[in-house]
Amino acid sequence: MATQSAERSDFIKNLGRLYGIYTGGFLAFIVLVALLEMVGVPNKVLGYLFVFFTLAVYAVIGVATRTAQVSEYYVAGRRVPAFYNGMATGADWMSAASFVGMAGTLFLFGYDGIAWVLGWTGGFVLVSILVGPYLRKFGAYTVPDFMSFRFGGNFTRFLAVVVLVCCSFTYVTAQIYGTGLIASRFLGMQFEIAVFAGLVGILLCAMLGGMRAVTWTQIAQYIVLIVAYLTPIIILSTKKYGLPIPEITYGQAIADITAREQEMLRTGLATAASLKPHIEPFINYSPLNFFGIIFCMMVGTASLPHILMRYFTTPSVREARQSVAWSLLFIFLLYFSAPAYAAFSKLEVYTNIIGRDLGQLRPWLFTWGELGLIQICGKNATTLADVAAACKAIAGHPGVVRLQDFVINTDVIVLSTPEIAGLPYVISGLVAAGGLAAALSTADGLLLAIANALSHDIYYKMLDPNAPAIRRLTVARILLFFVAVAAAATAATKPSDILAMVGWAFSLAMAGNFPALVLGIWWKRATSAGAVCGIIAGFGLCLFYLVCTRYFPGAGVAYFGMTSLYNPVTGAPIVDIAKAMALPNAMEHWPTLAHPLANKVGWFGLNNINCGLLGMPLGFLVIYVVSLMTKEPSKEMQAFVDEIRKPRGQTILEEKA
Amino acid sequence: MQQKSNDEIHWKRTRNLMFAHLAVWFFFGYIIHMFVRQLNTITVPYLGFPLGFYMAAQGSLIVFVVMLFVFARQQDKIDRDHGVAEDD
Numbered sequence: 120m121a122t123q124s125a126e127r128s129d130f131i132k133n134l135g136r137l138y139g140i141y142t143g144g145f146l147a148f149i150v151l152v153a154l155l156e157m158v159g160v161p162n163k164v165l166g167y168l169f170v171f172f173t174l175a176v177y178a179v180i181g182v183a184t185r186t187a188q189v190s191e192y193y194v195a196g197r198r199v200p201a202f203y204n205g206m207a208t209g210a211d212w213m214s215a216a217s218f219v220g221m222a223g224t225l226f227l228f229g230y231d232g233i234a235w236v237l238g239w240t241g242g243f244v245l246v247s248i249l250v251g252p253y254l255r256k257f258g259a260y261t262v263p264d265f266m267s268f269r270f271g272g273n274f275t276r277f278l279a280v281v282v283l284v285c286c287s288f289t290y291v292t293a294q295i296y297g298t299g300l301i302a303s304r305f306l307g308m309q310f311e312i313a314v315f316a317g318l319v320g321i322l323l324c325a326m327l328g329g330m331r332a333v334t335w336t337q338i339a340q341y342i343v344l345i346v347a348y349l350t351p352i353i354i355l356s357t358k359k360y361g362l363p364i365p366e367i368t369y370g371q372a373i374a375d376i377t378a379r380e381q382e383m384l385r386t387g388l389a390t391a392a393s394l395k396p397h398i399e400p401f402i403n404y405s406p407l408n409f410f411g412i413i414f415c416m417m418v419g420t421a422s423l424p425h426i427l428m429r430y431f432t433t434p435s436v437r438e439a440r441q442s443v444a445w446s447l448l449f450i451f452l453l454y455f456s457a458p459a460y461a462a463f464s465k466l467e468v469y470t471n472i473i474g475r476d477l478g479q480l481r482p483w484l485f486t487w488g489e490l491g492l493i494q495i496c497g498k499n500a501t502t503l504a505d506v507a508a509a510c511k512a513i514a515g516h517p518g519v520v521r522l523q524d525f526v527i528n529t530d531v532i533v534l535s536t537p538e539i540a541g542l543p544y545v546i547s548g549l550v551a552a553g554g555l556a557a558a559l560s561t562a563d564g565l566l567l568a569i570a571n572a573l574s575h576d577i578y579y580k581m582l583d584p585n586a587p588a589i590r591r592l593t594v595a596r597i598l599l600f601f602v603a604v605a606a607a608a609t610a611a612t613k614p615s616d617i618l619a620m621v622g623w624a625f626s627l628a629m630a631g632n633f634p635a636l637v638l639g640i641w642w643k644r645a646t647s648a649g650a651v652c653g654i655i656a657g658f659g660l661c662l663f664y665l666v667c668t669r670y671f672p673g674a675g676v677a678y679f680g681m682t683s684l685y686n687p688v689t690g691a692p693i694v695d696i697a698k699a700m701a702l703p704n705a706m707e708h709w710p711t712l713a714h715p716l717a718n719k720v721g722w723f724g725l726n727n728i729n730c731g732l733l734g735m736p737l738g739f740l741v742i743y744v745v746s747l748m749t750k751e752p753s754k755e756m757q758a759f760v761d762e763i764r765k766p767r768g769q770t771i772l773e774e775k776a
Numbered sequence: 777m778q779q780k781s782n783d784e785i786h787w788k789r790t791r792n793l794m795f796a797h798l799a800v801w802f803f804f805g806y807i808i809h810m811f812v813r814q815l816n817t818i819t820v821p822y823l824g825f826p827l828g829f830y831m832a833a834q835g836s837l838i839v840f841v842v843m844l845f846v847f848a849r850q851q852d853k854i855d856r857d858h859g860v861a862e863d864d
Contacts, residue, residue, distance in 0.1 A: 230828075230829055233829075233832040233833055236832070236833065237809070237836060237837070240837045241801060241804075241805045241836070241840050243844060244797065244798075244801045245801075247848070248794050248797050248798065248847060249794070366834065367823060370823040370830075373825065373829070374824055398826055398829045400812045400816075400828070406810075410809075413809075436862060437848075437855075440848040440851060440852070443844055444841070444847075447841050447844050448841050451837055451838075451840075455833065455837050455838075458833040764786075764790070765783070765860040766855050766861055766862050767855075767860045767861060767862050767863075
């Protein structure tokens with residue numbers, strides 16, 4: 120034992136050197152691939168090199184740090200220094216939605232897209248101030264651990280597991296969708312097969328080594344993703360404005376976009392209806408939905424179990440707090456660059472694609488068109504001839520690409536920007552590897568959260584409290600496998616775009632967890648009955664609103680008084696409800712996104728991404744009222760809450776190994 | 777009794793710190809963005825951003841990061857003052 124812990128502390132001391140060498144090696148690898156490209160190695164081979172090299176590195180780290188010890192498996196032995204835990208949390212946090220989806224949304228929505236940036240950074244303030252350090256002091260392995268202890272009993276534990284599984288599963292589906300998108304584009308696989316190929320990479324890390332392996336892999340993945348994200352915009356910034364700090368120069372890019380917008384209007388390349396000025400606020404989201412998204416993403420951050428459990432791994436409460444600050448710093452590096460990414464990308468599209476003669480379109484565009492992700496003149500842009508034919512069918516088409524002719528899926532923007540800007544293919548490969556790292560690292564964390572909840576909370580705590588450690592870990596691994604396969608199967612059906620899926624996960628977490636977590640720590644009077652009722656009411660309402668508006672919109676209109684969402688500029692309904700309800704498929708269940716009502720109805724014009732906005736206040740209210748109606752918690756429990764509030768001393772929950 | 781009131785003061789200071797930080801968080805997370813149109817008439821010197829856009833895209837984020845480092849220090853000081861901090 121003594122030699123083992125000495126080995127461990129050596130490892131911790133050498134972390135800086137190890138990851139320094141790793142980063143150097145990665146940069147050298149990029150240079151090597153760039154050289155290969157210069158001597159004429161085909162693009163497809165370069166894509167494969169990037170994907171397989173990075174996957175191999177993650178797998179090696181995962182295997183090398185695998186563990187069979189319970190506390191290592193669940194909380195990495197609680198020895199991860201604040202700085203490195205911050206980096207791991209950064210990778211855990213930044214998913215395909217941040218890497219692939221966000222800049223695309225900023226591209227499309229301009230100012231309104233920033234709601235996501237604000238929401239996904241400000242939430243860490245709540246984590247640090249309201250929740251995280253207190254859970255660290257409590258000493259749980261999982262969030263349901265805390266719920267069941269504080270609110271006594273296995274029923275609360277079960278509810279917390281339901282919330283955890285619902286939100287994490289929605290979230291992981293989006294990640295696997297993201298890996299499928301990247302693999303299908305850069306490896307030329309069919310989307311449905313690519314989804315399952317991505318799984319193998321995810322499972323290798325999470326299955327073998329639990330939290331410990333995931334931690335050290337996530338740090339490696341953070342380095343890949345941040346290098347990949349910043350490289351293209353640093354190059355573009357230097358090329359255009361002579362300064363390699365895109366976060367500073369994109370103020371100029373925004374001014375150029377605004378000028379180009381005016382020019383396109385003047386020369387007939389855009390109509391006033393198709394052009395949405397980049398800096399104009401509240402033309403894509405109404406103020407209610409804009410601030411709703413900020414609020415839901417912030418509160419959701421402080422409620423997501425896979426994020427909260429990262430702060431269980433620090434050596435102390437003090438380091439948990441510092442670690443939240445480091446996390447946000449590392450996340451900030453990407454998030455304050457995302458609007459720059461969007462601006463540079465938009466400027467390239469406006470100058471390189473809009474106004475270009477149809478015969479001059481460059482071939483990269485058609486590889487996205489074949490996946491149905493870029494459309495020109497209303498048809499998937501698969502070949503030059505198809506595009507020409509589609510545009511010819513439009514009366515009075517001038518033969519150049521106009522803004523209203525060009526439709527690009529938001530999930531494509533980041534991945535295709537290097538090609539749009541005509542950068543070498545090595546940059547495209549690098550960005551693909553970064554997107555993959557972002558999706559894999561988050562998927563690892565999520566799958567681990569789900570598997571831990573099922574093996575630790577359901578199997579060990581509820582079904583078989585005498586199960587030996589080795590059997591618990593085996594159960595965890597088997598469950599992990601099945602959950603991952605189920606998520607991949609769901610992802611293969613393409614339920615929605617990445618950002619919306621992730622938004623749902625946040626709202627679900629917020630409605631289910633936040634009131635009970637916060638009141639459990641900050642209000643001693645909160646009782647078990649209150650928490651149970653509050654979770655059921657808040658989470659139930661949120662889930663109902665989401666499922667009803669997405670999958671049973673006809674029933675929502677017919678039975679629950681839902682109306683159309685509104686156009687944020689004109690205030691007019693976005694669908695004619697009476698007309699849509701008269702259609703034969705109006706009452707269809709589980710419709711695809713093409714259904715005229717799906718995601719387009721609701722109460723008060725509230726987008727279903729913001730369903731947490733309904734559920735969370737109800738949760739607080741119900742916990743408050745029911746708690747006051749029931750007998751106050753025992754003196755013992757109140758003393759425990761006092762203990763959680765003081766960093767000094769033993770953790771409340773001591774696990775036997 | 778002495779011990780108890782020490783704990784109570786510790787918790788009261790912790791709570792006040794929480795409210796103070798939440799107020800700053802609320803201001804930079806929401807209030808300031810309600811005035812985006814008015815702020816956009818001002819241009820950030822040297823950088824060329826409209827101020828309202830800049831605050832949402834960068835300004836508020838910088839505030840959040842700085843705030844968290846400050847909070848970690850302040851809360852640690854409170855814990856130390858009342859003898860409930862962990863040993864170094």
